[in-house]
Amino acid sequence: MGNKPIRILVAEWVPSLNKGELAILIGMLKTFKALGKVEVSIFSFYPSIDRRRYPENIRIIDVGRDLYIGNGDSLMKASRLVKAKAFLFSAVQHFIFALAVKTFGKNVLRVMNKPIWKQYYRSDVIIICHDQVSCVGGFVLFLSPLYITLLAKLLRKPIVIYANGTHNFGRKIWKILATFVLNSTDLITVRDEESFSYLKKFVWNKTRIHLTGDPAILLPSVDSRKVREIMLREGVNEDEGLLVGVAMSYEVLSSAFRGYMNPDAAYRKAVRQIAKVLDRLVESFQASIVFVPHCIEPYHRRDDRIVAREIYSAMKNKHKVHIITNEYSPEELKGLIGQLDIFISSRIHSV
Template sequence: SISIKTMKQDSCNNKKVNILIAEYIPSLNKGELEILYGMTRIFSSLGPYSVYLFSLLPSFDRKHYPPEVNLINVVSDLRLVNPLYIKSKLDSLRNLTMIILQYLYFIFLYTLKKDKILKNIKKDIWRAYINADVIIICHDQMPIVFGFLLPFTPILNVLVSKVLSKPLVILANGTHYVDLSYSSFFYRIVTKILLPYDINNTSLIIVRDYETYILFKNAVKEKRKIFVTADPAFLLTSKPSGFLLPFSGCRYTIGVALSKEAIIKSSIVKNSSKRSFVEYLNLFAKIFDYLIEKLDAMIVFIPHSIEPYFDRDDRRIALEIYKCINHKDHVKLLLDDLSLQDLRSIIGSLDLLITTRVHAAISALSMGVPTIVLKWPSDRRAQNLIGVYFKQKDWIIDISAIDYNAFKEIICDFLSRKNEIRECILETVYIIQRRALLNSKILKIFVSRWNEYQKK
């Protein structure tokens, strides 16, 4: 339970800045977790701080989140069916209704009673809102209007921040939902109507790619409040964790972090989902067998996401490909729930990473590991977060157009030039990390000026 007295005292004495991240960051997805750890690096520029974060799986999240993060069990507080395990449209409708009604009821009560509401309020979520110094929303590929898992919370956060007179900050958003051509008609219409309202009623907007920056800048009236930096995950540094792999003295160690989602979305392009999916499994198995036979490689399957919902557990696709590989003695399957530090330690020891996970690529590149990113046709993240900065088109490959012989040549070329590529990566990463540090400077200046404005 969150202590109201502690939060209020810290805020009043300027000893701590209370930051509310009013959304869920899945702890079982290491890419999301890297963003969260990067955010804590950003927040550290504000001086002493406390972070309060929505949680849907407190038992798992507590294990993986940074120690300074305080959890708010929104499933309990908002009386929801856990959004991660919804099985019917009726449950979705129930959650939507409960969220909207409770947010509006809180706004109504606060408008009537203001600070007196603290004496009667018992739920952590509303305490956190009232005592927050900054409210953070819409990280990663979070839709600005619809939100993720907690429907319409971005626009509800706009309403709450206006009533509470709190600064609302969009931090580290970008790219996934920029192109609405892949969305439903309803989604496109609602987004076009409500997106300008959300953006124009946000105090500060910091995005991580230029495409999102241009989209938002065209919609925002006050141009000075929007900035483009880089993904906070680039701020993470590698620390040896002591986790070692039995590499068996192979010539190369090649990491593989593939998602089932990417392969399925690529197979749909060929209009034969089931057959094409199996073909992709066999294709990857054939490529890995070649690398083992010809290059004496050890293949390490890295589970960058082990989310048990929405078929997002990378270990499942790894097992399916593993069954198709002939030289299983040169394959290492990582099946445990590894810490972020252990996973980064493993990635940092690779000669090459092949991945569909953008933040697995960011993790590898930030440590100088040559990386090939596989993307599905409509995914813009790889190009916007990696391709734009590194300016290497051959590092990003469309899975739907992948060719066995061409892909073999690309991998062999990467391995033969790995030292040269590593030097190129580290030079570019230094520049990107400096851009990512701008997140800290911008947020620090903003909070300082907001506090000065409030005193007046």
């Protein structure tokens, strides 16, 4: 392509308040450097939030605005019926755009002139299904991998499933749909052996699927001076004895006990059990507990700081607990976690 940059469209949202997700995005950008000069665009449902946290050299597409389906807050808090209407409207617009491009070519951009359509048209490659994003269900926009894959094929754009981690599609209908998506993409990279073995069963041309690694591994850490500044600010002293870091999520704790039909009841039991374990560490090993928030998303009970406070409330040895409430970058969190003696987490990218 000479001096022309390769235009990459990440056609899904990577929430920047989830620092594991943001670490993935930073790692993805590092891998793109192997291609030479690139221009990267990405979907966002919270552009005002993500713009301050994404790397500067990335173009943000306001999906809610461009598709006329509302902003992130309205979608996250909407009823199932409202969400279903938004998802259906999004899919219909994608099909209309695909047909219009086939009929009118580039001229369609005079009418469908929002940034999302321009980026679809001008992109050299489209990326979907990072991390644990379902190859069928997608993330936020239900079934988006299906209609984005169809659009990419009609536009004759290469489409890539990037560093995915899927272990089970569930029902037969989802397996059928997943088979279509997986065999319509041009390249599939998988981040772990379990997912690789599972996804290979659905891929006919095995040369298109590769076991690579999680791009978050490429995340750099801040230097030791910066880490010391953070520890000083948070009142964490390396001389306090055994430093035990903790990052727990409502999502995992609410499904910790299979016999519980009520997620909140399972969550409350898990909180009590973890509090007992942490108290035991304090009493037996004179440990200091440091709650490190790896996700501070303000919706669907995804803020780790809330979980930390509830575990803290259930503990006896509160004097040996530090709850970090400030927001830190993925690089800062990696440096901080590296200074702890033990780290206990339900979030994969924090460990």
